[in-house]
Amino acid sequence: MKLKYFSHSAFQITTDAGENILIDPFLDQNPTSPEKSINVEADFILLTHGHGDHIGDTLAIAERCGSLCICENELASYLLSKGLNAHTMHIGGGHNFPFGHIKLTQALHTSVTPDQECHGAATGIIITIGDRVIYHMGDTGLFSDLKLIGEMQDIDYLLAPIGDNFTMGISDAVAACQFVQPKTVIPMHYNTFPVIEADPKKFKQKVEAKGITCRVMDFGEEIEL
Numbered sequence: 001m002k003l004k005y006f007s008h009s010a011f012q013i014t015t016d017a018g019e020n021i022l023i024d025p026f027l028d029q030n031p032t033s034p035e036k037s038i039n040v041e042a043d044f045i046l047l048t049h050g051h052g053d054h055i056g057d058t059l060a061i062a063e064r065c066g067s068l069c070i071c072e073n074e075l076a077s078y079l080l081s082k083g084l085n086a087h088t089m090h091i092g093g094g095h096n097f098p099f100g101h102i103k104l105t106q107a108l109h110t111s112v113t114p115d116q117e118c119h120g121a122a123t124g125i126i127i128t129i130g131d132r133v134i135y136h137m138g139d140t141g142l143f144s145d146l147k148l149i150g151e152m153q154d155i156d157y158l159l160a161p162i163g164d165n166f167t168m169g170i171s172d173a174v175a176a177c178q179f180v181q182p183k184t185v186i187p188m189h190y191n192t193f194p195v196i197e198a199d200p201k202k203f204k205q206k207v208e209a210k211g212i213t214c215r216v217m218d219f220g221e222e223i224e225l
């Protein structure tokens with residue numbers, strides 16, 4: 001299984017079976033993404049919420065690739081209304097898909113699509129593929145139920161926002177890691193715009209001082225999980 005980081009909150013998972021799974025594919029309007037949406041393939045698109053920097057190029061990619069979009073009920077219903085394939089879920093619920101299992105979690109944030117047509121809830125996403133568990137936190141502030149999530153599930157990779165202003169900053173993200181206790185944390189949602197400038201090396205130093213391994217991914221880098 002491979003994990004590619006486009007920058008911001010946008011990732012691609014490629015499973016050993018060859019399935020392509022995009023998460024929050026904000027590419028064409030993303031000044032830090034080395035990839036444009038026309039060059040990516042997606043069997044599945046996972047969305048944490050409807051903000052433009054997360055729904056991104058979902059409509060164009062899903063129309064071209066026939067992707068199944070998986071997300072919270074209101075956002076999925078919105079995508080269905082646009083003629084896309086979508087699976088509706090909600091916070092606390094899990095479901096098995098051909099590639100693995102998805103469960104949505106709470107995120108302390110809001111959700112509205114760029115055209116203001118859809119107001120729903122923001123979420124995090126716990127992705128289980130084989131014996132690997134990836135928790136994409138979406139956009140969120142710090143909340144203490146992260147401790148419960150970490151106690152109930154062994155998280156291998158935590159994708160955690162560190163850019164501050166709209167989400168957790170570095171200090172709160174370190175506290176989130178102490179709650180979740182992932183094997184590895186990968187920082188995200190930073191340096192896309194001036195208002196979310198943050199130093200991932202500073203985050204790495206602080207979180208590793210708490211005994212949690214941090215992997216800072218370059219924009220466009222792909223790693224084997």
Ligand code: NI
Pocket residue numbers: 049051054109110139166
């Ligand atoms: Ni947001």
Ligand code: MN
Pocket residue numbers: 051053054139166189
């Ligand atoms: Mn965001």
